[in-house]
Amino acid sequence: MKKRKGIWALVLMLLLSLALVGCNSSSTSNEGEPDDSTDDNGTEETAAGGQLVFGRGGDSTSLDPAATTEGEAFKVTVNLYETLINFGEQDTEIHPGLATEWSTSEDGLTHTLKLREGVKFHDGTDFNADAVVYNFERWKGGDKEQFYYYNSQFGDKIDSVTAVDEYTVEFKLNTPIAPFYKNLAMSPFGIASPTAIEEHGDNFFKNPVGTGPFKFKEWRENDRITIVKNEDYWQEGLPKLDEVIFRVIPENSARLNALATGEVDLIDGVNFSDKETIESNPELQVFERPSLNIGYLGLTSTRKPLDNKLVRQALNHAVNKQEIIDAFYAGAADPAINPMPPVVAGYNPEVEDYEYDPEKAKELLAEAGYPDGFEMELWAMPVPRPYMPEGQKVAEALQKMFEEIGVKAKIVTYEWGTYLEKANAGEADTFLLGWTGDNGDADNFLYVLLDEDSIGSNNYSYYKNDEVHELLLKAQASSDQAERDELYKQAQVIIKDDAPWIPLVHSTPLLAGSANISNFLAHPTGSDLLSSVEIKN
Amino acid sequence: MELSTNNQLQRPLEPVEEKAVSPWLEAWRSFRKNKLAVLGTLIVLFFILLAIFAPLIAPQGINEQNFEKRLLAPSSEHWFGTDDFGRDIFSRVVHGARISLWVGFLAVTGSIVVGCLLGILAGYYGKWVDTIISRFFDILLAFPSILLAIAIVAVLGPSLKNALIAIAIINIPNFGRLIRSRVLSVKQEEYILAAKAVGMKNSRILFHHVMPNSIAPIIVQGTLAIATAIIEAAALGFLGLGAEAPNPEWGKMLTDSRAFLVQAPWTMIFPGLAIMLTVLGFNLMGDGLRDALDPKMKN
Numbered sequence: 001m002k003k004r005k006g007i008w009a010l011v012l013m014l015l016l017s018l019a020l021v022g023c024n025s026s027s028t029s030n031e032g033e034p035d036d037s038t039d040d041n042g043t044e045e046t047a048a049g050g051q052l053v054f055g056r057g058g059d060s061t062s063l064d065p066a067a068t069t070e071g072e073a074f075k076v077t078v079n080l081y082e083t084l085i086n087f088g089e090q091d092t093e094i095h096p097g098l099a100t101e102w103s104t105s106e107d108g109l110t111h112t113l114k115l116r117e118g119v120k121f122h123d124g125t126d127f128n129a130d131a132v133v134y135n136f137e138r139w140k141g142g143d144k145e146q147f148y149y150y151n152s153q154f155g156d157k158i159d160s161v162t163a164v165d166e167y168t169v170e171f172k173l174n175t176p177i178a179p180f181y182k183n184l185a186m187s188p189f190g191i192a193s194p195t196a197i198e199e200h201g202d203n204f205f206k207n208p209v210g211t212g213p214f215k216f217k218e219w220r221e222n223d224r225i226t227i228v229k230n231e232d233y234w235q236e237g238l239p240k241l242d243e244v245i246f247r248v249i250p251e252n253s254a255r256l257n258a259l260a261t262g263e264v265d266l267i268d269g270v271n272f273s274d275k276e277t278i279e280s281n282p283e284l285q286v287f288e289r290p291s292l293n294i295g296y297l298g299l300t301s302t303r304k305p306l307d308n309k310l311v312r313q314a315l316n317h318a319v320n321k322q323e324i325i326d327a328f329y330a331g332a333a334d335p336a337i338n339p340m341p342p343v344v345a346g347y348n349p350e351v352e353d354y355e356y357d358p359e360k361a362k363e364l365l366a367e368a369g370y371p372d373g374f375e376m377e378l379w380a381m382p383v384p385r386p387y388m389p390e391g392q393k394v395a396e397a398l399q400k401m402f403e404e405i406g407v408k409a410k411i412v413t414y415e416w417g418t419y420l421e422k423a424n425a426g427e428a429d430t431f432l433l434g435w436t437g438d439n440g441d442a443d444n445f446l447y448v449l450l451d452e453d454s455i456g457s458n459n460y461s462y463y464k465n466d467e468v469h470e471l472l473l474k475a476q477a478s479s480d481q482a483e484r485d486e487l488y489k490q491a492q493v494i495i496k497d498d499a500p501w502i503p504l505v506h507s508t509p510l511l512a513g514s515a516n517i518s519n520f521l522a523h524p525t526g527s528d529l530l531s532s533v534e535i536k537n
Numbered sequence: 538m539e540l541s542t543n544n545q546l547q548r549p550l551e552p553v554e555e556k557a558v559s560p561w562l563e564a565w566r567s568f569r570k571n572k573l574a575v576l577g578t579l580i581v582l583f584f585i586l587l588a589i590f591a592p593l594i595a596p597q598g599i600n601e602q603n604f605e606k607r608l609l610a611p612s613s614e615h616w617f618g619t620d621d622f623g624r625d626i627f628s629r630v631v632h633g634a635r636i637s638l639w640v641g642f643l644a645v646t647g648s649i650v651v652g653c654l655l656g657i658l659a660g661y662y663g664k665w666v667d668t669i670i671s672r673f674f675d676i677l678l679a680f681p682s683i684l685l686a687i688a689i690v691a692v693l694g695p696s697l698k699n700a701l702i703a704i705a706i707i708n709i710p711n712f713g714r715l716i717r718s719r720v721l722s723v724k725q726e727e728y729i730l731a732a733k734a735v736g737m738k739n740s741r742i743l744f745h746h747v748m749p750n751s752i753a754p755i756i757v758q759g760t761l762a763i764a765t766a767i768i769e770a771a772a773l774g775f776l777g778l779g780a781e782a783p784n785p786e787w788g789k790m791l792t793d794s795r796a797f798l799v800q801a802p803w804t805m806i807f808p809g810l811a812i813m814l815t816v817l818g819f820n821l822m823g824d825g826l827r828d829a830l831d832p833k834m835k836n
Contacts, residue, residue, distance in 0.1 A: 323604045327604045
């Protein structure tokens with residue numbers, strides 16, 4: 001009896017599993033069919049279209065670009081919203097965007113912008129001067145927590161924004177803002193539909209509505225964001241793609257695997273060490289993102305013994321940057337000397353780097369009163385970033401270099417959110433971090449990262465120097481570019497001497513895609529516009 | 538069938554000899570006959586020696602970075618190749634034995650001490666003491682063990698010491714329950730009743746009679762638990778929750794080499810083999826011990 005029961009159970013299980021398999025295949029084919037048919041239609045009618053799957057390291061935190069500072073968010077929003085001014089395809093020069101022409105008054109305090117006519121938001125609302133004014137009023141009404149970039153780039157310096165007529169906007173400033181138009185071109189200042197903002201209120205960040213080439217479709221948290229073609233886009237023939245899916249694949253090598261198997265079409269955050277492998281595969285191609293970043297080790301100047309300038313300089317002397325670059329960036333990076341990359345206007349090429357010299361470092365430590373070194377924490381980034389693809393490994397290399405001069409570093413890491421929060425609270429002795437420029441202006445590096453006003457936001461190293469502060473403010477208010485350059489150059493000299501960081505690298509971030517992608521241009525700011533990308537099947 | 542008749546035939550001859558030997562010696566004899574168990578023991582001994590003499594055996598220290606020699610394939614100079622820091626993998630694997638065995642032994646010792654104490658209390662006193670302790674075990678067992686370990690490390694902060702504590706904690710109920718059941722059965726034995734009747738103190742009964750009678754299963758379970766503990770430590774290390782850099786913990790070495798799976802497979806193969814071999818060794822040895830020590834397994 002027992003045996004027979006066993007057989008019956010087995011038969012039952014087999015039947016059940018067959019039935020389940022049957023269900024499975026039928027449901028997938030159901031899902032698959034409509035997709036296929038749309039694809040077919042697309043290729044027949046327009047000869048373009050198709051779907052692009054973009055694999056990336058992290059999810060967006062918000063799809064309201066004004067309410068975030070995070071690169072992963074802009075990567076999506078740059079395709080949903082448009083800004084008044086546009087950057088060039090691969091640079092940070094200014095070009096017409098939603099504004100077609102603009103003029104500045106003699107004193108630099110009044111800017112008048114002519115807007116593009118006949119543009120509509122995705123929800124059908126007209127784009128006009130009132131919409132622009134509405135957006136600026138909204139940002140003005142929020143505090144630093146809510147609209148960080150507005151407050152840091154414009155803040156109180158904008159006195160008023162008014163609609164002169166339906167397609168003319170006038171900005172009145174209290175003090176001149178030198179990079180005014182560059183600021184306007186930054187992703188956070190994408191113009192959103194006033195109707196949608198009213199309708200969704202606090203949930204607008206999940207229901208983005210702009211004028212961009214793509215419309216928002218779906219957001220599954222930590223999995224994917226789907227955007228689809230905006231059929232009524234004002235630029236003829238754009239976008240080329242029907243649908244873009246941003247998928248989250250946190251691990252670099254897993255993401256590359258997904259690309260190799262065809263699961264995704266385009267990925268960012270490619271390990272530098274994988275470059276050769278990708279190039280040797282005829283089905284894949286490598287894209288280089290023009291460098292506009294800095295990866296650094298912050299030395300929190302409020303913590304002992306890093307409050308001592310000599311100690312900070314000693315640590316600078318202990319680091320062999322070229323070795324790190326060769327090992328972890330496959331040579332695709334330049335050693336950093338100043339806190340901003342050389343392409344940015346105002347870069348001071350005369351500043352000399354602390355040369356790699358452990359003996360000198362030991363002398364400086366002894367002079368500072370630490371002949372036997374000291375112990376400290378070294379925070380390693382838990383996530384790959386273009387400027388720091390392998391935080392843990394760079395930390396290990398630095399740990400060893402510091403050990404040579406008698407400094408014992410304990411490598412510590414936290415989940416990314418916690419990491420930033422704690423580092424921002426000044427709890428890290430030394431920490432790896434970096435920055436990708438938003439608008440290619442020196443202000444966006446020096447003021448944002450090292451001015452005392454930025455302590456609590458992006459000045460994680462708590463660096464404070466009144467002289468630097470004065471220079472940076474002066475440069476911000478000046479509209480004479482030559483004078484600005486001079487001020488920034490002076491600031492860099494002082495910063496170098498104070499050594500609030502160990503500037504490590506300016507990397508050339510790598511992306512990779514399948515060979516059938518064309519017209520993809522990686523933007524230095526990290527926000528890639530996908531409207532002219534094509535994919536051949 | 539044939540085997541058992543054979544045994545029956547031989548049996549009348551044996552008792553004379555058997556009476557003279559201690560149960561431990563008898564266990565050793567049956568253990569020695571088990572070839573796999575002996576192999577396991579040899580592997581374990583090998584790794585223990587490796588761990589003890591690591592500084593003598595390893596040609597390099599654990600963190601001698603040399604970026605000019607990164608990702609070299611195995612050669613006569615670097616037996617296991619080098620990793621992406623140019624460190625000698627052979628040296629790191631040898632030193633890694635120290636960490637893994639240390640974690641394994643210490644964590645298991647910890648869980649044996651705590652688990653036995655709780656188990657004895659629960660089994661001997663029964664009633665509400667038993668209820669409380671047994672429910673505590675149930676709660677611990679309700680979590681998948683590695684998940685619980687991750688949670689504990691997350692609370693304490695990632696470090697080798699905390700990983701060790703976490704592994705010790707998740708293994709407590711295994712030993713606790715084992716001892717409890719032993720105590721429950723031993724408690725009913727006549728010699729315990731006799732001891733009670735004579736007026737022996739509870740503590741004396743527990744440690745002089747109950748404990749020694751429960752030691753065999755603990756040894757077996759302990760050996761097997763070391764194997765699990767090593768895997769768990771490696772898993773935590775792999776997840777970045779175990780040993781801190783630059784400690785050459787095997788699991789951590791695996792994570793660090795993920796990026797070079799294709800390019801430099803030796804960075805992953807050797808630490809992986811080391812984990813596999815130690816765990817296999819402890820498992821074979823544990824199985825052999827169980828066969829040798831468990832009276833029910835004897836024919």
